[in-house]
Amino acid sequence: MIEVVYFAWVRERIGVPRESVETEAATVADLVEELRGREKRYAAAFADVSALRVALDQELSEFDAALEGVREVAFFPPMTGG
């Protein structure tokens, strides 16, 4: 079980801000692949991962990072603070 959280237009496309996901995915990329296969709204949100950023337990990470030991995965577009 992993907590998956979404922000900005990723959240809007998926329709929920967070959810618990039952998964055996080894990497972030594997998890994205799994979610894409679930429903259209996930396929829409993850259509172009180069437009997305990922954080693992609240630290910026990469799509090829391992998920072992990770409790929270966040997907969002590039930040626009400041």
Place this chain on the structure above:
Amino acid sequence: MIEVVYFAWVRERIGVPRESVETEAATVADLVEELRGREKRYAAAFADVSALRVALDQELSEFDAALEGVREVAFFPPMTGG
């Protein structure tokens, strides 16, 4: 007749903030030479002109600039504003 004004340590060495000077000097450098010859305090203030700046009618200028038409000459060390 030209107004000559002094600031900071130039003013302190010469002992007055401004004075009217009767001169036929053609350039700033000529005027400096003339003042140097007057009294020790001028020689002390103008000992090293590379440590000085000059303004003609309140515009930064150079020591080889002509004095024709100039009403006010100012001598001072490099500025330290800000």
Place this chain on the structure above:
Amino acid sequence: MRVRVQEAPFDAGAELDAFTHGRREVGAVVSFTGIVRDTKGGLIRMEIEHYPGMTEKAIAGIAEQAMVRWDLADLLVIHRHGPLPVGQPIMMVATAAAHRRAAFEAADYLMDYLKSRAPFWKKEVTEADEAWVEATPEDEDALSRWQR
């Protein structure tokens, strides 16, 4: 080092005064204030979403990097989230140092990193529509200035 993430408005002038007051060894204070701007006309408000928890950690990390890199007496970061009307401050940074170069560079650095590495997302709400502000290649390029 003072970092605040808040929904409430703040007064940039009062923050600057509080940050500056009573320092004997500081010769230079630089502040940056980011303000909700009506870029195209018709903006009703900006909405800022953030990632509670990560936001604070990310800002603290960026601030610590600035403290290590420049000789700063102190720094301040305030960033708002939630709905923001046009003309209101979104965020501010301030840096205090003995010399102006450190204060300027550190404030500039903080802004570049807060813009692209702190988890905030801006949405512009006009009468006609709502649109997420997109990051620009310039935002990312700005970071490369600091990667020497």
Place this chain on the structure above:
Amino acid sequence: MRVRVQEAPFDAGAELDAFTHGRREVGAVVSFTGIVRDTKGGLIRMEIEHYPGMTEKAIAGIAEQAMVRWDLADLLVIHRHGPLPVGQPIMMVATAAAHRRAAFEAADYLMDYLKSRAPFWKKEVTEADEAWVEATPEDEDALSRWQR
């Protein structure tokens, strides 16, 4: 463009608020505040001499150059003269622009030129002595950054 040369103290925070308030097309405000710093310990006060008449003209000239060079909505320069106690603001600049890069660069430029091209001279008065602050080669070098 607002330029003031004055002996009276000013409140940097109140000035920043007044400068920032009510702008719809400004996304970025940068301020610099220069403060009397006790560099070696024992400073009683700073005394700032200036060249009345030339000072105002020189600052206006520098400010106009900044307005020409960057896309600024507005800028502010306040510079004090006379005796100044430790910890008090000597001067401030502020710049307002649509984008942060213009606001940062213009403020940085204004400071570099005010430092070396506006006719002010600082004297440090300690219990032991009085000494004119000397310009450094770095001050002059800073200007070359802008001479492209």
